[in-house]
Amino acid sequence: MTLAERIKAARKARQMSQETLAHRAGMSLRAFRSLERGEALDPHYSTLQGIADALSVSVSELVGESAPPKAEALAPVTPLRESLRALPDETRRSVFLGALAAESGTWVAGTVSGDLEELKRFMASTNVQSPGLVLEAVYELWPESQELAEHVEARAREEAQRTNDELAQSGAFSDESRRRRHGA
Numbered sequence: 001m002t003l004a005e006r007i008k009a010a011r012k013a014r015q016m017s018q019e020t021l022a023h024r025a026g027m028s029l030r031a032f033r034s035l036e037r038g039e040a041l042d043p044h045y046s047t048l049q050g051i052a053d054a055l056s057v058s059v060s061e062l063v064g065e066s067a068p069p070k071a072e073a074l075a076p077v078t079p080l081r082e083s084l085r086a087l088p089d090e091t092r093r094s095v096f097l098g099a100l101a102a103e104s105g106t107w108v109a110g111t112v113s114g115d116l117e118e119l120k121r122f123m124a125s126t127n128v129q130s131p132g133l134v135l136e137a138v139y140e141l142w143p144e145s146q147e148l149a150e151h152v153e154a155r156a157r158e159e160a161q162r163t164n165d166e167l168a169q170s171g172a173f174s175d176e177s178r179r180r181r182h183g184a
Contacts, residue, residue, distance in 0.1 A: 017132015024054035
């Protein structure tokens with residue numbers, strides 16, 4: 001088993017999303033995904049230590065100097081994939097957008113409250129606790145969706161920045177604006 005496979009197995013055994021593990025390990029999501037795909041072949045020790053700490057394992061376990069996590073721990077993901085495949089396209093789209101919004105913490109373009117409700121129903125029906133696990137299953141079934149998610153998140157960040165810039169330029173939250181409104 002490769003380092004990438006051990007990291008992925010340990011993460012899934014703990015039902016942790018890539019986003020959550022990357023955050024807890026102090027890494028960017030992009031760097032973590034690259035490592036988990038096996039593209040980063042010689043990670044720095046501090047990177048391995050951060051991942052190991054986030055997974056509550058030792059670095060030696062992570063690099064394969066002891067037994068890898070048991071495969072039975074991955075069982076919850078298989079029914080999740082099957083459940084996703086069985087959804088009608090429109091419902092699958094809503095679940096994907098809802099999971100993306102919930103996991104990234106941003107209100108992504110095209111997401112409506114119904115998407116989050118659809119995600120809640122889907123998670124309840126599959127007994128999954130993390131929107132990140134739903135996203136990972138979508139990414140594994142439809143790899144092109146990961147690139148789409150990154151694009152959607154980037155657009156949401158740009159829109160949020162544009163809104164912040166507009167608010168700053170309007171002076172709506174400035175001390176001067178407050179003084180004008182309150183006659184001070």
